[in-house]
Amino acid sequence: MGTALVYDEEMTRYKLLWFDPACEIETPERLTVSHEALVRKGLASRCVSIPVREATDDNILLIHSEEYLEAVKKTPYMMLEDLKDFTLQYGDVYFHPNIYHCAKLAVGAALQLVDGVMTGKVRNGMALIRPPGHHSMRSAANGFCVFNNVAIAAKYAQQKYRVQRVLIVDWDIHHGQGVQYAFEDDPSVLYFSWHRYEHQKYWPNLRESDYDCVGKDKGAGFNINVPWNKTGMQNSDYLAVFCHVLLPVAYEFCPDLVLVCAGFDSAIGDPEGEMCATPDIFAHLTHLLMNLAGGKLCVVLEGGYNLTSLSQSVCLTVQTLLGDPAPQPANLPGPCKSALESIHSVRSAHRKYWSCLKHAAEKPPADVSTKRTKLEEKLEGGEATVSKPDLAWPEPSVHVPPPLRTAAVLPEGVACPDRCCSLPWDPDSEECFDGDAVSKLSSLTTLVGRMEKNEIRNGLALVSDVSMVMAPLIRHATALKQRVLAVCVGDTGVLSELPGGGKTLTVHFSKEAPEKHRCRYYIPVRLKKSFMQAAFSLLLPLGYEYDPGLVLLARRSGSGMGESAWQQLVGLMQGLAQGHVLVLLQEGEEALVGLTASSLSGSPASSLGRLPAPLTEDVEVLESLRHRLQTDWKLLQTSCELK
Numbered sequence: 102m103g104t105a106l107v108y109d110e111e112m113t114r115y116k117l118l119w120f121d122p123a124c125e126i127e128t129p130e131r132l133t134v135s136h137e138a139l140v141r142k143g144l145a146s147r148c149v150s151i152p153v154r155e156a157t158d159d160n161i162l163l164i165h166s167e168e169y170l171e172a173v174k175k176t177p178y179m180m181l182e183d184l185k186d187f188t189l190q191y192g193d194v195y196f197h198p199n200i201y202h203c204a205k206l207a208v209g210a211a212l213q214l215v216d217g218v219m220t221g222k223v224r225n226g227m228a229l230i231r232p233p234g235h236h237s238m239r240s241a242a243n244g245f246c247v248f249n250n251v252a253i254a255a256k257y258a259q260q261k262y263r264v265q266r267v268l269i270v271d272w273d274i275h276h277g278q279g280v281q282y283a284f285e286d287d288p289s290v291l292y293f294s295w296h297r298y299e300h301q302k303y304w305p306n307l308r309e310s311d312y313d314c315v316g317k318d319k320g321a322g323f324n325i326n327v328p329w330n331k332t333g334m335q336n337s338d339y340l341a342v343f344c345h346v347l348l349p350v351a352y353e354f355c356p357d358l359v360l361v362c363a364g365f366d367s368a369i370g371d372p373e374g375e376m377c378a379t380p381d382i383f384a385h386l387t388h389l390l391m392n393l394a395g396g397k398l399c400v401v402l403e404g405g406y407n408l409t410s411l412s413q414s415v416c417l418t419v420q421t422l423l424g425d426p427a428p429q430p431a432n433l434p435g436p437c438k439s440a441l442e443s444i445h446s447v448r449s450a451h452r453k454y455w456s457c458l459k460h461a462a463e464k465p466p467a468d469v470s471t472k473r474t475k476l477e478e479k480l481e482g483g484e485a486t487v488s489k490p491d492l493a494w495p496e497p498s499v500h501v502p503p504p505l506r507t508a509a510v511l512p513e514g515v516a517c518p519d520r521c522c523s524l525p526w527d528p529d530s531e532e533c534f535d536g537d538a539v540s541k542l543s544s545l546t547t548l549v550g551r552m553e554k555n556e557i558r559n560g561l562a563l564v565s566d567v568s569m570v571m572a573p574l575i576r577h578a579t580a581l582k583q584r585v586l587a588v589c590v591g592d593t594g595v596l597s598e599l600p601g602g603g604k605t606l607t608v609h610f611s612k613e614a615p616e617k618h619r620c621r622y623y624i625p626v627r628l629k630k631s632f633m634q635a636a637f638s639l640l641l642p643l644g645y646e647y648d649p650g651l652v653l654l655a656r657r658s659g660s661g662m663g664e665s666a667w668q669q670l671v672g673l674m675q676g677l678a679q680g681h682v683l684v685l686l687q688e689g690e691e692a693l694v695g696l697t698a699s700s701l702s703g704s705p706a707s708s709l710g711r712l713p714a715p716l717t718e719d720v721e722v723l724e725s726l727r728h729r730l731q732t733d734w735k736l737l738q739t740s741c742e743l744k
């Protein structure tokens with residue numbers, strides 16, 4: 102199952118016909134440059150090309166009013182002056198004789214993508230379109246948007262494919278107020294948006310873009326706004342919001358389909374966003390969404406006005422959809438104070454709606470007044486950005502995925518799973534320890550070496566004693582100058598003989614883990630059940646901040662971790678270390694070989710079903726750990742007490 106690319110040059114055939122500084126950034130080159138970059142990097146040819154179509158009136162009427170549609174229908178026949186007058190009714194948008202045609206194609210492209218994904222023709226895909234959609238409302242164009250492409254796509258999926266729950270992730274730097282209005286009382290569509298806000302000083306200056314607008318009536322809790330109150334937000338800020346807000350809620354929501362309002366004006370260099378996240382981050386944001394909804398992910402272009410960062414970000418997104426490993430995200434200093442304030446606020450606003458957040462701190466009542474003070478401060482002009490953004494960023498590195506994706510080292514009699522390559526026993530493996538326990542060691546060290554040379558992406562081994570192979574393998578990897586993140590699940594005994602000095606970070610999930618342990622690089626977690634919660638709030642932030650060159654994921658029986666949580670974990674960890682993950686399964690866990698291999702070789706994890714509330718005792722363990730560790734590991738923070 103492949104990745105769709107939905108694009109048609111026709112959508113470049115409209116432009117601003119008069120002088121308007123607010124609209125001059127929305128140009129046809131946005132599409133041509135992005136598409137050319139996809140072609141030049143050989144990504145377009147790896148995608149399944151799906152043609153666009155014109156949306157029908159009925160499609161458009163899923164979200165818009167008849168009056169509005171009829172009014173837009175007249176624009177192709179208008180002369181310049183009439184187009185200007187028509188435009189004047191709306192904010193920050195322009196019309197052109199061909200924009201109605203393009204807007205129908207843009208909606209149609211999003212629907213073609215949904216069709217491709219829902220019928221199983223492709224697994225996921227991207228629609229490269231303009232005009233964008235997320236600002237347009239039932240009866241109004243706004244912010245370069247004519248029809249609400251993604252909102253229509255969500256309704257269409259529900260109507261045509263009986264999809265129940267749709268998650269919309271809006272990573273554009275503007276608030277998609279049109280999407281919010283379309284679904285604010287609808288619990289079947291979860292809308293998440295982060296946006297430049299600056300305490301309402303930034304466009305579209307709406308009170309309802311703030312964190313405390315959580316949805317209405319039955320839809321309360323299903324609208325999540327993360328306001329950015331400063332410019333200059335960085336990769337750490339974006340990742341922290343994914344780990345501590347979006348992912349836990351999204352997994353609890355358990356969508357059947359994920360749509361992305363993919364604006365790249367949230368990337369560095371964009372004149373509108375003025376943020377500092379690098380194009381690489383979109384590989385990670387994409388990857389983190391790829392195991393929801395059984396992998397059904399439709400990415401739909403919205404904004405993005407710096408042609409360089411736009412086209413780089415588009416390429417990194419498509420590359421990730423295609424299954425290429427995400428580049429190692431450089432420089433994650435942890436979220437800034439302002440981001441932590443936003444994270445804290447949104448978590449407390451949603452604690453009554455989501456069991457994954459119910460332990461989040463209540464917002465101190467002082468908030469309202471501080472907020473007003475800040476607004477006044479702003480009005481007096483006494484505000485500065487976090488830091489003067491450095492507008493240069495490195496060209497994303499050209500990373501060639503290893504020729505071999507998944508290698509398996511399995512005992513005789515265990516069949517090699519589909520799409521894996523079986524690595525032979527090393528016949529000269531004389532460095533065996535006693536008995537059979539480590540007879541695979543030299544095959545495994547060879548595998549680690551070949552992963553380091555980027556000849557093999559990941560691997561899987563079934564061994565008779567996980568804890569005995571761990572230490573020599575890690576020593577081998579660290580000798581190759583790699584930092585190793587070792588994640589152990591189950592009672593593997595105390596793993597103390599590991600190379601120190603920060604060369605290894607070990608996170609050990611076990612029912613018997615010691616409750617307190619004071620070491621920055623050995624983190625025992627005494628957990629009964631809530632593994633997904635732990636993955637988002639602990640493991641991913643630690644992993645991202647540690648930035649390993651190799652992830653070792655070891656599992657013994659009796660871990661208490663269910664099959665689908667395990668598969669999700671294998672999926673999520675592949676966002677680290679450029680996908681270099683080596684899974685060690687203890688003999689006895691043969692039943693997990695197939696499922697592990699399928700995740701390593703790129704299949705989306707199956708859905709977990711609606712997650713139960715995390716166990717109170719597990720939450721206590723995780724929260725106290727997070728609290729204790731956040732002085733060392735800044736990405737674990739969810740509030741700014743420390744700053």
Ligand code: Q9C
Pocket residue numbers: 123193233234235236244245246273275304364366373403404405
């Ligand atoms: N400097 C999209 O990104 N202009 N629309 C704001 C503040 C409107 C952006 C002016 C920007 C609309 C899809």
Ligand code: ZN
Pocket residue numbers: 273274275364366403404405
């Ligand atoms: Zn935007």
